[in-house]
Structure formats: C-alpha cells, structure tokens
Amino acid sequence: MDNPMRVVSLLRFLSIVITISICPCNGNLISVPCKEYERQALLMLKQDLKDPSNRLSSWVGGEGDCCNWTGVICDKKTGHVRELHLGNYYADEEFSSESSSLGGKLNPSLLNLKHLSYLDLYRNDFEGKQIPSFLGSLKSLRYLNLSEARFGGTIPPQLGNLSSLRTLDLFDNLLVVENLQWISGLSLLQHLNIAGIDLSKVSHWLQGTNTLPSQLVELHMSECDLGVLPGGISNMTSLRVLNLDYNSISSIIPIWLYTFSNLETLVLSENNFHGEISSSIGNLTALVNLDTSDNQLDGKIPNSLGNLCKLMVLEFSRNNFSGSISEIFESLSTCSSGRIELLGLSDNNLSGYLSQLGNFKNLGSLDFSSNSISGPIPVSLGNLSCLESLDIGNNQLEGVVSEVHFTNLTKLKYFYASENSLTLKTSLDWLPPFQLNTLFLNSWHLEPSELPAWLQTQTKLYALNLSNTAISGIIPTWFWNFSSLGLGLLDLSYNQLYGKVPNIDSMSSEVINLGSNQFHGSLPLFSSHITTLDLSNSSFSGTLFHFFCDKTDGPKQLEILQLQDNFLNGEIPDCLDNLQNLTLLNLENNNLGGNIPASVGHLGLLRSLHLRNNHLSGEVPTSLQKCESLFLLDLHKNEFVGTIPTWIGKSLSHLGILSLRSNMLHDNIPHELCSLRNLQILDVADNHLSGAIPTCFKNFTAMANFSNSRDPILFSTISFGDGEASFEDNYIENAILVRKGREMEYNKILTLVTSLDLSDNFISGEIPEELTSLIYLQSFNLSGNLLVGKIPSKIGDMRWLESLDLSRNKLTGQISPSMSKLTFLSNLNLSYNYLTGQIPESTQLQSLDRSSFFGNKLCGPPLEKCSTTHGGSSISSGDQKKGGIGRLLEDGWLDLSLGLGFAFGFWSVLGSLLLNMPWSTGFSRFQNNIVSKLYAIIQEKL
Ligand SMILES: *[C@@H]1O[C@H](CO)[C@@H](O)[C@H](O)[C@H]1NC(C)=O
Ligand SMILES: *[C@@H]1O[C@H](CO)[C@@H](O)[C@H](O)[C@H]1NC(C)=O
Ligand SMILES: *[C@@H]1O[C@H](CO)[C@@H](O)[C@H](O)[C@H]1NC(C)=O
Ligand SMILES: *[C@@H]1O[C@H](CO)[C@@H](O)[C@H](O)[C@H]1NC(C)=O
Ligand SMILES: *[C@@H]1O[C@H](CO)[C@@H](O)[C@H](O)[C@H]1NC(C)=O
Numbered sequence: 001m002d003n004p005m006r007v008v009s010l011l012r013f014l015s016i017v018i019t020i021s022i023c024p025c026n027g028n029l030i031s032v033p034c035k036e037y038e039r040q041a042l043l044m045l046k047q048d049l050k051d052p053s054n055r056l057s058s059w060v061g062g063e064g065d066c067c068n069w070t071g072v073i074c075d076k077k078t079g080h081v082r083e084l085h086l087g088n089y090y091a092d093e094e095f096s097s098e099s100s101s102l103g104g105k106l107n108p109s110l111l112n113l114k115h116l117s118y119l120d121l122y123r124n125d126f127e128g129k130q131i132p133s134f135l136g137s138l139k140s141l142r143y144l145n146l147s148e149a150r151f152g153g154t155i156p157p158q159l160g161n162l163s164s165l166r167t168l169d170l171f172d173n174l175l176v177v178e179n180l181q182w183i184s185g186l187s188l189l190q191h192l193n194i195a196g197i198d199l200s201k202v203s204h205w206l207q208g209t210n211t212l213p214s215q216l217v218e219l220h221m222s223e224c225d226l227g228v229l230p231g232g233i234s235n236m237t238s239l240r241v242l243n244l245d246y247n248s249i250s251s252i253i254p255i256w257l258y259t260f261s262n263l264e265t266l267v268l269s270e271n272n273f274h275g276e277i278s279s280s281i282g283n284l285t286a287l288v289n290l291d292t293s294d295n296q297l298d299g300k301i302p303n304s305l306g307n308l309c310k311l312m313v314l315e316f317s318r319n320n321f322s323g324s325i326s327e328i329f330e331s332l333s334t335c336s337s338g339r340i341e342l343l344g345l346s347d348n349n350l351s352g353y354l355s356q357l358g359n360f361k362n363l364g365s366l367d368f369s370s371n372s373i374s375g376p377i378p379v380s381l382g383n384l385s386c387l388e389s390l391d392i393g394n395n396q397l398e399g400v401v402s403e404v405h406f407t408n409l410t411k412l413k414y415f416y417a418s419e420n421s422l423t424l425k426t427s428l429d430w431l432p433p434f435q436l437n438t439l440f441l442n443s444w445h446l447e448p449s450e451l452p453a454w455l456q457t458q459t460k461l462y463a464l465n466l467s468n469t470a471i472s473g474i475i476p477t478w479f480w481n482f483s484s485l486g487l488g489l490l491d492l493s494y495n496q497l498y499g500k501v502p503n504i505d506s507m508s509s510e511v512i513n514l515g516s517n518q519f520h521g522s523l524p525l526f527s528s529h530i531t532t533l534d535l536s537n538s539s540f541s542g543t544l545f546h547f548f549c550d551k552t553d554g555p556k557q558l559e560i561l562q563l564q565d566n567f568l569n570g571e572i573p574d575c576l577d578n579l580q581n582l583t584l585l586n587l588e589n590n591n592l593g594g595n596i597p598a599s600v601g602h603l604g605l606l607r608s609l610h611l612r613n614n615h616l617s618g619e620v621p622t623s624l625q626k627c628e629s630l631f632l633l634d635l636h637k638n639e640f641v642g643t644i645p646t647w648i649g650k651s652l653s654h655l656g657i658l659s660l661r662s663n664m665l666h667d668n669i670p671h672e673l674c675s676l677r678n679l680q681i682l683d684v685a686d687n688h689l690s691g692a693i694p695t696c697f698k699n700f701t702a703m704a705n706f707s708n709s710r711d712p713i714l715f716s717t718i719s720f721g722d723g724e725a726s727f728e729d730n731y732i733e734n735a736i737l738v739r740k741g742r743e744m745e746y747n748k749i750l751t752l753v754t755s756l757d758l759s760d761n762f763i764s765g766e767i768p769e770e771l772t773s774l775i776y777l778q779s780f781n782l783s784g785n786l787l788v789g790k791i792p793s794k795i796g797d798m799r800w801l802e803s804l805d806l807s808r809n810k811l812t813g814q815i816s817p818s819m820s821k822l823t824f825l826s827n828l829n830l831s832y833n834y835l836t837g838q839i840p841e842s843t844q845l846q847s848l849d850r851s852s853f854f855g856n857k858l859c860g861p862p863l864e865k866c867s868t869t870h871g872g873s874s875i876s877s878g879d880q881k882k883g884g885i886g887r888l889l890e891d892g893w894l895d896l897s898l899g900l901g902f903a904f905g906f907w908s909v910l911g912s913l914l915l916n917m918p919w920s921t922g923f924s925r926f927q928n929n930i931v932s933k934l935y936a937i938i939q940e941k942l
Contacts, residue, residue: 032079037112041459042066042081044109053090073118080115087122087145098666101125108134117164118143126176128152136161138802147171147193154178160185171220172196180205180212181404182850189213195222195243206230210930213237222246222267229254238753245291248272253297258283269293269315276300282307284458293344303327306334315344317367324352325373333359354397358383367391374398377422382407389414389506393440400425409434414725418442418465430454438725442467442491451475451492456482463489463724474499480507488721489729493514493534494519500524501535505552510720511729515562523547523563528554531720532729535564536586544592554699557581560715560731564588564610571595572616577602582714584731588634595619598750601626608715609735612636612659617672620644620660625651631713632733632743636661636683644684656702657735657750659683661757669694669758680751681735685759685781692765693782694760702754703774709751739779739803740827753778759805760784769808772797779803783829787811791835796821801826814860815840831855838866 037354046059058069065320066081067074073083090100102124108232110116117140131151134260135144136158142165152174159168160182168186171193180202183192192212203226205211211232212219218241219233226247233242234256257266257281263532264287273295282304284290290308293315300323301316311332325345332340337359340925345368353375363384368503369391376399377392385408406412412434423445436458442465445454455461464487475497476497491513500521502516508529514535522542526533540563556579564586571594572587579585582603592614600609601623609627619642620635630652640663648655649672658676661683668691669684676682698704713733721727734747737755746753756774759781766789767782774780778800787809795804796818804825811833820842822828834856839845839853839860846861859866 004029031067031074031076034072034079034081038081039066039472041109041112042069042072045107045771048105049102052101053055053101055090055102059218071622074641075115077582078115081113081519082115083118083120084116085118085120086124087120088124089122090425103127105129105718106132106135108132110134111137111575112172113138115140117141120145121149123148124170125150126152130154131156131159131175133158135159138162139164141165143167145169146173148173150174152176155180155182157182159405162186162189165189167191169193170197177202183212184210186213190216190443191218192216193218193220194224195220197829198225199229200225203228203230206232208232210235212236212885217241217262219243222810224744236260240286243267245269246271250274253292255280260284262286264310264425265289266484268295271295273297277302279304281305284308285310286312287302289313292319293317293641293871295319297321299323299702301328303331305338306331306336307879309335309337310339312362313341313342314340315342316348317344317346319348321345321348322503323350325350325368325371326355327353328351329357338362341365343367343384354378356380362386365389366409368395370394372396377401377405380405381405382409382410385410385619391416392417397422398424401425402426403430406432406434413460414442415439417444420444423447424452424456425461426452428453431457435460437461437536438463440465441469442470446471449478455479458482461487462721463487463727465489465491466495469492470495472496475501480504489727490514501551523553523568525550528552528556531557531581532560532731534560535566536562537565539567541567541569543573544568544587545570545573548573549575551578555580560584560729562731564590568592572597574599576600578800579603580605582606583629584608584733586610587614590614592616594622596624598623600624605629606656611638612632612736614638616640618642622647628654630650630655631678632657633736634659635663636736638663640665640671640893643667644670644673644689646670651674652676653678655679657681659735661738662686664688665666666690668692669763671696674699679703680707680783681737681753681755683755683757685738685757685761687761688759689758689763693763693765693768693771693787695768695770697756697768698770698773700756703756703777706776711751713750739781754800755779755781757781760787762786764788767792767811769794774798776800781805782809783807789813791816791819793818795819798822800823802827805829806833807831809833811835814838820845828852830858838864 006477013276042059043061046056056070058513066072067079071085072078072081073085086102088101103126111134116138119141122145126149126787128150129623130153131146133156136156143163144162144165144167147169148171152172154176157179157490165186165559167187168189172195175195175197177199178201187205190531190826199206207230215238216234217238219236219239220243222243223246229249229251234254237260239260242263243265245267248271253273255278258278262285265285266287269291274297276299277297279302281302285307287308287310288310289311296319298320301321338361340360341362342365343363348371350368350371350373352373354373354377358380360767364386365388370393372395374396377397382405387409388411389410393416400423410433414437416438416441419442424441432454437460439461446469451471456478472495480502483641487507487509489511490509493513493515495517498518498520501519501524503525505525505527507527510530511532512526512530515536517538520539520541523535523540523544525546531800540727558579559581561582561584567739568590569592572592576597576599583605585606588610589612593616596616596620598621600621606627606632607629613636615638617639620640622645628651631654633655633800636659642665644660644665649670653676655676656678656932658681664687667686669689671694674694674696677699680702715731715733716728733750735741735750736745738757754777756777763785765789767787769792772792772794773800777798780801783805789811790813791806791811793816795816799821801822802824807829813835814837815830815835817840820840825842825844829852831851831853835856835858837858839858848862850862853863
C-alpha cells in the first residue's frame with residue numbers, strides 16, 4: 001500500500017494545477033476590489049478588537065484589496081464586503097482557545113458594510129459584554145452566528161429589526177433573557193439556536209401562540225431551563241429539527257407534535273416526558289433521528305414505528321417502556337431496519353426473546369442493556385457487519401454463544417454483556433474477526449473454563465472484565481505479556497485462579513482487580529500508574545515491605561488498595577509516605593502486627609482505613625491526627641492499648657464511622673468525641689473503658705437526624721479511557737456491625753445506618769436521659785457494664801430503635817412505659833438486671849422472646865402473669881404491627897405491596913436485600929437503582 005500522506009499531497013498538487021490552468025481562460029472571474037470606505041470600516045473594526053494571536057494580521061492599512069483579508073468575503077461583481085468569517089476555529093489547533101479568540105469591542109463602523117449578509121463570531125470571547133444594539137441595523141444580514149462568544153447581559157430588542165435574517169445562533173452565551181418578544185419580528189427566520197440560555201423567566205411568554213416565528217425550520221432549545229413545553233411551538237408545522245434536550249419539561253408528548261410531518265430530527269432526551277408514545281408517531285414519516293432517552297415514558301413502543309422508513313437513529317434508553325423487544329425489532333423490520341445505525345433501548349422494562357437481527361445491516365450501535373430480555377442470542381447477530389458497539393448487559397439472556405455469533409462482526413470494538421446467564425464456547429484456535437477495545441463478560445460461563453487463548457489476538461484491548469466467569473487455573477505467561485500492551489482496566493475477580501502473580505510493573509493499567517481468587521506467594525509489584533488495586537480475599541502471604549517501600553518508576557498514584565482477607569504478616573512498613581494519594585486502605589483480616597507506623601500521617605487524603613482483625617498493638621499513633629479526611633477508622637479486633645485519644649474529636653472531624661471494638665483500651669470515654677457531629681456509628685465495645693457515659697453524646701447529630709443521603713459511599717477513581725470506553729471504577733464503602741452477636745456487613749445502604757455500642761466495658765453511672773434525643777439511632781447496646789438507675793423514661797422517643805440491649809447491668813425500677821412506643825424494635829435484651837414490675841403492653845414487646853426479660857423480677861406477658869399484689873404499669877397501644885422487622889428479615893420475607901406503613905426498619909429491609917451481595921462495576925448501578933426505588937416508595941409511605 002502507498003503511504004496515504006503522499007496520496008493526499010499529490011491530490012492537492014493536482015487541484016492547484018487544475019485551478020491555475022483554468023483561471024486564465026475565464027475572464028469573468030477577475031473580481032472587483034473592495035470599496036475604500038468598507039476597507040476603512042474594517043480597519044476601525046480591527047482597532048477596537050483584542051486579537052492576542054494576531055489572527056487579523058492581514059488586515060493592514062495602505063493599499064491592497066481588503067477582499068483578500070483573512071475572513072473577508074466580497075461580492076465578486078460589486079466588490080462589497082458580503083461575509084465576515086471571524087469565528088474562532090483555532091481553539092483545537094496549536095493555539096490555545098484563549099489566545100486565539102477575538103475580544104474587546106465591536107465598532108459601529110460595521111454599519112458601513114451595507115451589504116453584509118453573513119457575520120460569524122463563533123467562540124470568541126467578549127467577556128460578558130452586551131451584544132451591541134447597532135447590530136439590529138444590519139439590514140442585509142441573513143446569517144448571524146454568535147454561538148459560544150461569551151456575550152452577556154440582556155439581548156438588545158433591536159435584533160428584532162433584522163428583517164432579512166434567516167439564521168440566528170446565540171447558543172451558550174452568558175445572556176439573561178427577560179423578554180423574547182423581539183424574536184417575533186424576524187419574519188424570515190428559519191433557523192434559531194437559543195440553546196444553553198436560561199429561558200425560565202420567559203417561559204410564561206413562550207406558552208402563547210405566535211411567540212416564536214412559526215415558519216421556523218430548525219429550533220434548538222436545549223438546556224434552557226424550561227419546565228413546561230413551550231406552547232408556541234405548536235404552530236411550527238414546518239419544523240424539520242426540534243431539539244429540546246436537557247430541560248425539565250414535565251409533560252406528555254402533545255398530540256400536535258405528531259402532525260409535524262416535516263420533522264427529521266426530534267430530540268426530547270433528558271426531560272420528564274411521561275405517558276405513552278402515541279401510535280401517531282407513525283405519521284412522522286420524515287423522521288431520521290428520534291431521541292427520547294432519559295425520560296419517564298412508559299407503555300409499549302408502538303408498532304407504527306415501522307412506518308418510519310427513513311429512521312437512522314432511534315434512542316429510547318432510560319425510560320420505563322415495557323413490552324416485547326422482538327415486537328420492536330419486527331416493526332422496525334417493516335422498512336427501516338436496513339438503514340438504522342443506532343438503536344438504544346437500555347434501562348427499560350422490555351422483555352421477551354430476541355428475534356432475527358440479520359436485517360439491521362447498517363447497525364453500528366445496539367444497546368438493550370438493563371432490561372429483562374431472556375432466551376438465547378440468535379446466530380443472526382453474526383451478520384451485523386457494521387456493528388461497532390454492542391451492549392446487552394444486565395438481562396436474562398441464556399444459552400450458548402459461539403464463534404458463529406461473531407462471524408461477520410469485523411468492526412466490533414465495544415462488547416458489554418455482563419450479568420447474563422450466557423456461556424461462551426470457543427475453540428482453542430479461534431481467530432476472532434474483530435479487534436476489541438472493551439470486553440465485559442462478567443458472570444458469564446466460559447468454556448473451556450480458563451483464560452481464553454484467543455485474547456492473545458486482541459492487540460487493542462483496553463478494558464477486560466472476566467469477573468465471576470468460573471475460570472480456573474494458573475494465569476499463563478502470555479497473558480501477562482499481552483496485558484502489558486495497554487490494558488487500562490483488568491478485572492479477573494471472583495474466579496478460581498491460582499498460582500503466583502509475577503511482578504507486572506510493566507503494565508500500564510489504571511485498575512486491576514484480581515480479588516477473590518486463590519493466588520498465593522508474595523504480593524506482586526505494580527507500576528506506579530495504577531490507581532486501584534484489589535488483591536483481596538486470596539492467599540497472598542509474606543510482608544508488605546517491598547510492595548510499600550520499593551521505589552518504582554515514579555511517585556505512586558495508588559488511590560484504592562484492597563489487600564484484606566489474605567495471610568500477610570509482619571509489620572505495616574513505615575514508608576506510607578510513598579502512597580500519598582491513598583483514599584482507601586483495607587488490610588483487615590491478615591496477620592499484621594506491630595504498631596501503626598508514624599508515616600500514616602502522610603496520608604492526608606485517606607478517607608477509609610480498615611485494619612480490623614490483625615494483631616496490631618501499641619497506642620493509637622498521634623500521627624493519625626494528620627489524616628484529616630478520615631471518614632472511617634476501623635481498628636476492631638487488635639491489641640491496641642492506652643486511652644481513646646482526645647484529638648480524635650478535634651482532628652478527625654469528618655469521621656462517620658469509628659470502631660475501636662475488641663481492643664484493650666482503658667479509662668474514660670473522652671468528652672472530646674462529642675464534637676464528631678457526623679458520627680453515625682460508634683463502636684467501642686469489648687475494651688476496658690470505665691467512667692460514665694458522657695451526656696454530651698446527645699451532640700452526635702447524625703444519630704439524631706434522619707439521613708437525607710441515600711447514596712452509597714463511593715470511592716471513585718477519576719474516569720479513564722475515552723469516548724465509548726470511558727470508565728469510572730467505584731468501590732463502595734462497607735462497615736461491619738456486630739448485631740445480636742453476629743457480624744454483619746453494610747455497604748450500599750451504609751449512609752442510612754446508625755449504631756452506638758459501648759457494651760462489655762466497665763462503664764458506670766446512670767444512662768443519661770439526654771441520650772433519648774438520639775431519635776434516629778437504630779441500634780443501641782450498653783450491655784455488660786456497671787450501669788445503675790432506671791431505664792430513661794423517654795426511651796420511647798427513640799422511635800427508630802430496632803435493637804436495644806441493656807442486659808447484664810444493675811438497672812433498677814420498672815421498665816419505662818414509653819418503651820411500648822418502640823414499634824420497630826425487633827431485638828430487645830433487658831435480661832440480668834434488677835428490673836421489677838409488669839412488662840408494658842404492646843404487641844411489639846409481647847411478641848419478643850421470653851429470654852429478653854430473664855434474670856429480673858418482671859412479670860406479665862411474655863413472662864408469667866403478675867400476681868395482683870404486684871401492681872405495676874400497664875400501657876397498651878392500639879395500632880401495633882405484628883412482629884418486628886427482624887422477623888421479616890429472618891424469614892427472608894419481604895413484600896412491598898403490603899402497605900405496612902413502611903415507617904420502620906426500612907434500612908434493615910434494604911440491608912437484607914443487599915447485604916453481602918457481590919457487586920461489580922456494571923451490577924452496582926443496578927443495585928443502586930433498587931435501593932433508590934425502595935427508598936422512594938418508603939418515603940412516600942412515611
Ligand atoms: C455557528 O457556528 C458553529 C461553528 O461553526 C456551527 O457549529 C454552528 O452550526 C453555526 N450555527 C448555525 C446556526 O449555523
Ligand atoms: C397559529 O395558531 C393559531 C391557532 O392556534 C392560529 O390562529 C394562527 O393563525 C396560527 N398562526 C400561524 C402563523 O399559522
Ligand atoms: C395520523 O394518521 C392517521 C391516519 O392518516 C390519522 O387518523 C391520525 O389522526 C393521525 N394522527 C395525528 C396526530 O394527526
Ligand atoms: C459475511 O459477509 C460475507 C461477505 O460480506 C457474506 O458473503 C456472508 O454471507 C456473511 N456471512 C454472514 C453469516 O452474514
Ligand atoms: C455540644 O453541643 C452544644 C450545642 O451545640 C455545645 O455548646 C457544646 O459545646 C457541645 N459539647 C461538646 C462536648 O462538644
């Protein structure tokens with residue numbers, strides 16, 4: 001093959017030769033030079049313009065024809081200046097956008113260009129200055145392009161005098177629009193772009209008819225802060241292009257829109273359009289591009305879509321459409337299937353099987369991910385020879401996918417197919433026809449169940465996810481060589497891979513997840529580029545020394561490091577200053593000993609430090625104060641001694657979760673802790689703490705107020721890759737809570753969880769009545785201490801309490817009657833105190849196990865009847881729910897339609913759903929949706 005560059009330059013040369021040879025023969029082409037007064041006008045214009053990159057260097061005084069100046073086009077016959085092309089098209093070239101833009105002021109000398117019909121000032125920088133009102137006097141102007149030129153202030157109504165104007169582009173300026181009346185004066189206007197301009201103040205006016213010129217052919221109103229559909233559009237039956245995306249329009253698609261028979265492009269995405277699409281959509285036979293993605297449209301997608309024979313782009317993703325996908329494919333097959341290039345149906349409620357796909361000969365992008373499509377993938381997929389991007393993830397597809405499914409997919413680059421029940425069966429010597437950039441097959445079944453040898457042929461692979469694919473064996477050497485090519489993301493987690501992992505410091509990957517396998521040997525070394533590394537839950541052993549301390553090819557970028565659940569031993573090396581970008585460090589469940597090294601103080605970005613279940617000892621180091629970003633500190637189950645440092649309250653003010661459980665800390669709980677307003681989980685159980693419970697615990701605001709945030713706590717790497725293959729790898733924060741003696745892991749719903757656990761210490765004194773103001777506390781455990789006095793009388797105010805354990809103390813008196821108000825309580829333990837009298841009556845308390853009350857002098861259900869001499873209080877409340885949420889959980893029973901008045905324990909419900917679920921990049925989005933939806937339902941019912 002010839003060098004293509006050479007071919008291009010040859011063609012250019014030819015065209016020059018041709019031009020030169022033709023010109024002399026054509027006398028008519030000799031043009032009239034420009035008019036002197038117009039030349040002067042241009043020079044004055046230049047004088048007032050800032051032109052830092054000297055783009056107008058050809059605009060000079062003296063002799064010379066101004067028709068030859070940069071950006072100036074004259075009428076050849078008359079010599080009048082007709083067009084000014086002053087747009088900044090250099091931004092993406094060698095100049096930076098600032099330096100190549102024009103700025104300053106537009107001189108009114110422009111008015112001397114009486115024949116000016118075209119003015120383009122695209123992407124210059126007029127620094128928020130007003131559009132000069134004299135522009136309205138350019139009577140000949142037919143084309144005015146001010147897009148992205150950073151004009152500001154109000155739009156001068158004089159623009160309405162531009163009676164010849166056909167095209168007006170004001171896209172994305174800094175304009176404030178209080179009045180758009182002047183637009184109705186533009187009686188010849190065909191093309192209007194006011195996208196990116198806040199029109200919320202004139203939305204009322206936009207409702208009227210005859211507001212916008214009804215002869216418009218193209219109207220762009222994206223991102224205009226519209227909340228209602230401008231009624232004025234209803235007259236514009238000549239529209240060919242209507243673009244309303246990125247507004248907040250809440251409306252059905254109005255019936256009049258289906259009469260716009262000239263429409264070629266209709267973009268309604270990113271709004272709140274709801275209701276069904278009318279079957280009259282089939283009347284819009286000129287449609288080429290239809291985009292209603294990111295709305296709440298529902299119902300079936302009408303079969304009349306089959307009448308739209310010109311369709312090339314059809315984007316219905318992220319709505320609530322239901323019905324069968326095969327019906328959609330069938331209707332499109334009526335006439336448009338051969339033309340369609342993009343078909344987007346993702347994130348809907350579509351079901352059914354896939355039918356024949358072979359007709360979609362031009363399809364380049366097909367996305368029906370996150371639906372409920374089942375059955376096998378038809379072999380005709382292999383006919384889609386234009387297919388570049390295929391996303392079928394998160395469905396219920398099943399069956400075998402084999403080589404024949406890919407026969408003619410020579411252009412396939414992006415293949416996302418995670419979370420299906422599919423099996424990929426390929427021969428050992430398969431040579432795939434494609435060169436993939438992205439391959440996501442997580443939760444597939446691979447046959448043979450090993451790393452596919454054909455991956456070696458994929459020299460352009462950037463992202464590979466084979467998580468949970470049941471592959472086993474030793475990772476072959478070719479794989480490491482191949483993956484050092486340019487793989488940015490590698491996920492082989494949740495498999496049965498074993499053997500040693502070699503040092504792969506030549507790999508340029510940003511994200512590597514090899515977690516949950518059976519690798520052994522010492523930790524491999526990685527390149528400094530890596531930002532996320534997960535080697536957790538394997539059998540790695542040895543020390544952390546080389547891994548942390550060896551200098552690599554540059555400063556380490558590592559942000560997320562997960563090494564938990566291995567057999568690592570030795571000390572945490574004192575060279576954490578090598579890892580200053582760390583935001584999450586998880587070393588829990590290893591055999592690490594020694595102190596936490598002082599260099600931990602270099603981790604100023606660290607938000608999460610998991611050291612649970614090791615043999616770390618010594619005092620909690622003071623250098624930890626410098627980790628001011630910490631949100632989670634988990635030192636549970638180690639051998640720390642000394643006191644709870646007072647500086648925690650002051651320095652670690654972002655702490656939300658603090659667990660010091662099961663260590664050997666002694667002395668009082670410092671009052672300084674009380675300034676941790678964000679603390680939602682405090683666990684200091686099983687230490688040697690003494691003294692009283694600080695009354696200032698009432699200051700734990702996060703335990704007193706209902707959490708507004710329902711989002712999981714994410715650790716995101718900055719997105720990497722680009723275009724179709726850009727990724728953001730999210731790790732979800734988790735915390736272990738001990739409840740009813742069991743360790744439970746919370747992750748997705750962690751922000752909703754609150755807990756205070758001081759159990760098994762030597763804490764004395766009374767339970768401060770003030771603590772009852774922590775009304776959002778869900779789990780409260782004071783058992784196994786030396787507490788005296790009564791149960792706080794206002795305990796019933798803590799209406800979110802789901803678990804309350806006051807057992808094994810020296811509490812006296814009667815059970816506060818207010819306790820019968822705790823309707824969400826599923827776990828109560830008051831055993832082994834000196835409580836007396838009758839157990840207050842409420843369905844909730846009586847449904848609990850008798851053991852909750854053992855070892856006291858209590859009577860009444862569920863214990864024996866009180867003898868009449870006993871007296872005691874008896875409170876009954878009418879509308880108690882049967883059983884507790886804990887019971888729902890234990891039975892694995894959940895029915896949202898029960899209308900139980902979900903104002904209780906909802907977090908536990910979500911918890912049971914999501915607890916310990918394996919997650920993956922693709923799947924987590926799905927789970928988050930469940931949480932959000934449940935939360936919305938629950939809030940409605942509150
Ligand atoms: C204005 O100029 C920009 C840059 O050339 C172009 O993309 C846009 O389409 C123009 N606007 C109109 C309405 O022609
Ligand atoms: C716009 O519609 C109204 C009725 O809704 C009609 O009276 C008026 O003539 C229409 N204007 C144009 C320009 O078609
Ligand atoms: C679409 O066309 C059908 C058949 O011509 C007609 O009955 C129906 O009213 C049209 N829909 C609209 C909204 O004009
Ligand atoms: C693949 O493409 C070739 C050439 O375009 C064609 O002859 C063949 O029928 C196609 N095969 C399939 C399965 O579509
Ligand atoms: C608790 O909060 C109150 C009121 O905001 C404040 O005055 C007090 O100093 C706080 N106590 C502690 C120990 O932080």
